[in-house]
Amino acid sequence: MNSFWRVVGAVLARDVRAEWRRKDIFTTIVMFGLLTVMVFVFAFDPARHERADVVPGTLWASFLFAGILGLNRSASRDSQDDQISGVVTSPADRGALYLGKTLSNLLFMVIGEAIVLVAVAFFFDLDGRHLAPEFFALLVLGTLGFIGVGTIFALVSQKTRMQEVMTPILLLPVILPLLRAVIEGTKIVFDPTGNDGLGSWIQLAAGYDVIFLIAGFLLYGFVLED
């Protein structure tokens, strides 16, 4: 068990060190996140719509698209530096490798999201009523599930002829129910009239996370070693 967590820590430390030197995942997520927000501002004029109608979708679409690019960057960096073959030949537990990679992706994603969120809060005048604890619960659950599935699909995509292009094709259909849950949940949080029905969306997102984190944990080795 001890060696399990050492592997998790080693993978996390390796990714953080590589990211500290290049900062390319971070820049990708933040830049693309902000640009997606702009696209949505033009698509749905916020002056003519309720905040609860525009902001949740804008926020999550921006996280999703920026996150896919970040996941791709993270996975292709492993292949480029040929770290993958070192990892595959090591006797390390495959589940630990998955957990380490998921944690590092999660870390980069959360930092990127925080910056995009500050910008969105500024542009759309969000305050404590919107950024309530329930909102952050949804944010954590949505990001966790997305990164949990995304980490394994980004690696699958690296092994196909289409490479990075494959990630959204595989990931988006699978992530749709989670996306639905967090967007609907966020809409309820933003709606001033009350939090009816929020619990079922949070439950759905949490259930999704549990199922797919376990699946990723068990299946990552098969993808790694094909």
Added chain:
Amino acid sequence: MTTTNRILLALSGLGMIALCVMLSLIPRESAQGFVQKIFYVHVPVAWVAFLAFGVTGYNGLRYLMTRDMKFDRVAAASAEIGVVYISLVLITGPLWAKPIWGIYWTWDLRLTTSFILWLLYLAYLILRRSVDDRERRAQLSAVVGLISFLDVPIVYMANRVKASQHPAPVVGGGENSGLAPEFLATLLIGIFAFTVTYALLLRLRNQQARIEDRIEDLYLARG
């Protein structure tokens, strides 16, 4: 053609003919009239699509456990046929919806679920086309096939929350559900016909894939 295939072909042909005969014999449904008859195609096809994706997920799992290529061939064949069937669901549904609801499409539970299923398994097939090495393809598609299969019930739950325009299941869907005997018989014949056709297509596609693999082996062996 093997004996089993001949039998399946005969059963599938007989089932389809029986379905056509029944469709012309049964009375028109009182509320919807003639157009309601699409029900006897729409529901069986949807049922087989779910079955097909289950077969893909199960065979993917078997492949990961055994590394036997035969499971990968079945998984692939079943996904291909499943996509054809779910496409039929997405075609027959709107044809039925337009005269009854006045619109071809609405984003409700079953429609959204079917469309997401279609996307899920189309992505699975795109993945298969994008990997050349046979073992690698089998391995990656087994993982993706399993994850997609796990996703199916969650997709359903995620879309359940809002009120649905689509009717609840007519058979086994609660207290007032149920069909008149002749309608039920037609539905069962439809399910039988489309399931047997699926089994036949699955076998044929599977045999074809096996021959393809053997040809590739011979080609590689020759150098």
